[in-house]
Amino acid sequence: MGLLSDPDRSEAVLIGVHDYTALENLPAVAQNLEGLHAALTDPEVWGLPDTACTVISQPRSVGDVLDTVRDKARRAEDTLLVYYAGHGLTDPHTDELYLALPDSDREREYTSLRYEYLRRAILDQQATVQSTVVILDCCYSGRALLGRMSASTHIADQAVVEGTCLLTASSETRPALSPPGERYTAFTGELITALTEGVPDRPDPLDMDTLYRHVHRRLAGKSRPLPQQRNRNLGGLIAIAHNRAVAHTDPPQMPAPDAPDASDLLFRQSDAEERLARTERRAEQLRLESERLHQQAQRRARETVETAQRLASAVMATAEPGFEPFWFAVPVPRPLYGEDGSLDPVAELVPGVWYLAVERRGVGMVVAYEDGTKRGFILDTTGIQRGNEIPATPGFAPFWFAVPVRRPLMSETEEYEEAGELLPGTWYLAIDKPEQGLIVQSQDGHRGILFDTSGIQPG
Incomplete structure (x- = not known):
């Protein structure tokens, strides 16, 4: 069990695209953003301040997304959460992951947000952020996966960020991502339910390992594509929510006198082993x-x-x-x-x-x-x-100065033609001292002789 991330020192960026010009629309994604924002800002769940939970719906450009992520990552002192829902595309030549934007086209991957750029935007700020959670709820077309590795494993391995917990949905078709008649997409719907209702028989707060296992079981029970999780540096211990099932459970009842059956003992043993493993991982994290x-x-x-x-x-x-x-x-x-x-x-x-x-x-x-x-x-x-x-007369030390009034700057030629004008309020550099006046250089590199040095203000 991890410690709940401090909501006052954390930031979240929720990105979603539901309306496309060249790809299938995903109406449920708009509901995803609303539901997830409501859950994360609920004081009984995480209590993230509204100003710290930024929603980017229908981003206009790659720059809009990356600039916002960098800014929020700089502000976050505890945990940074980045969520994306929409179409996920893969480059047919490199297998790289791209996150589709409203005007994205499968034939032109450069119209989408390359995930590597998002990953770098997060990594650039790792010095200030203690923990990072990346959640990707993407669908993949059969064409994008043709001849390539399964998205359920390949994409998760490719997208993981050092020092983070990454959750990905492995849906490959639109119906699996957004079941007809349901408010949310399949993966995000189960995630929001877990956040808002809690997970029975689990401790408080809920860490990412617990959330992943619960969502995985729920989707498996409905025969839907299963999510994937990747952790680096014990990212599974990151906790972003109170367990409302614990907060609202009934008072414990006295145990029945009968001995526990075999299934109950197996559950208790598994739970104890899991707690021990988490304690050991936490101890190792603290040691490192x-x-x-x-x-x-x-x-x-x-x-x-x-x-x-x-x-x-x-x-x-x-x-x-x-x-x-x-x-x-x-x-x-x-x-x-x-x-x-x-x-x-x-x-x-x-x-x-x-x-x-x-x-x-x-x-x-x-x-x-x-x-x-x-x-x-x-x-x-x-x-x-x-x-x-800067050649100078032996013993002369260059110095900065200002003139009290306008003074002409004469050329260094024998004719001593006027080469410019020195103005009050500007610093000039005296770089040499001939028999008369000073050799002067302005900050833009122009040189000349100042004959009238009366009243100048040395710097």
């Missing part, structure tokens, strides 16, 4: 999680010590003589450490912005921030994109 956290803590401690040693070395080192300043960009965000040696970064260097390397000290490089207001050390210079070097 503890080991993972310990390894993370050790790695972070080593990284902190190494950073402190490198930063201390840079702070105490003398500036490298003959170093020529140059512009550079970083490939990924990098911390900028203050010159006081503190391990708390003063800023972050981000890709797409040019920074100025003004000197090198041991393992560190002193960097001027793009607006001239910050300086600090960058310790990791691997993969930086080097720009133009």
Whole structure:
């Protein structure tokens, strides 16, 4: 028995397509979304806040689905549930699973949502989400399966996401998916009933293993296609519902004096074995999680010590003589450490912005921030994109400055023609000092000479 996922820290995305332009319509799917939304938000079932249970009916595009899933996955801190109901298609060449959208066509798989993209959207956010449940209620046409493996096993294996519980319906025809005269599709109907009515003789809350076994038995009893389940990292222990059959059961009666019959003993033995297996799986899950956290803590401690040693070395080192300043960009965000040696970064260097390397000290490089207001050390210079070097008069240190009033910027040719204008409120970089004025470079790369340097505001 697992612990109930915290509804206030969880998110659900329910996706359904009931009306198609080129495929058979599935009217029951619209009811699936309503029924499942009502069940998940019912305080007596899971109690998911209404704002945390997003319904996407008739999605307009692949992007609408993926963007929503990524956003909700970023918000979820406990459990992420993603549900899809509609036509499931397979690529006849690769066997890949595609989820049909309103304008999907069996002959053009690119008009559908490739499941691999949905899987990646979920995996990208696994660092914040503790548990993930994926539920697929899809039908498959005979043409899509022609010459291929059975959908009941192949699709489930293909669709499983690391660290999740995955439930799939194995229906291959529309009648099996949506029985005539019934409100819901066969698979989702049994799932909703289990959530809203509970599962007798099972503990509270209901984990995914229990839900799967119950729905499997119910569908088998009606001779309908059976669902499949795949778990990774004990995903079967994820619990998303209270067991209402337990909450509303009658008070226990005194046992009859007669000895229990053989069938009762067999049930009790099976139940005890199942409870023991779940306890062992839960213990193993906790051990693995503890080991993972310990390894993370050790790695972070080593990284902190190494950073402190490198930063201390840079702070105490003398500036490298003959170093020529140059512009550079970083490939990924990098911390900028203050010159006081503190391990708390003063800023972050981000890709797409040019920074100025003004000197090198041991393992560190002193960097001027793009607006001239910050300086600090960058310790990791691997993969930086080097720009133009800035020749300067010996002993001159480039600096940022602003002008108090408009000033003309003259060309560096002997004619000293006007090459532009410096404006108040903008930072410019002084990169050299000839006999008169300053050699100035604007942030867009234009250079020139500023002769009137009176009243300038150094950065």
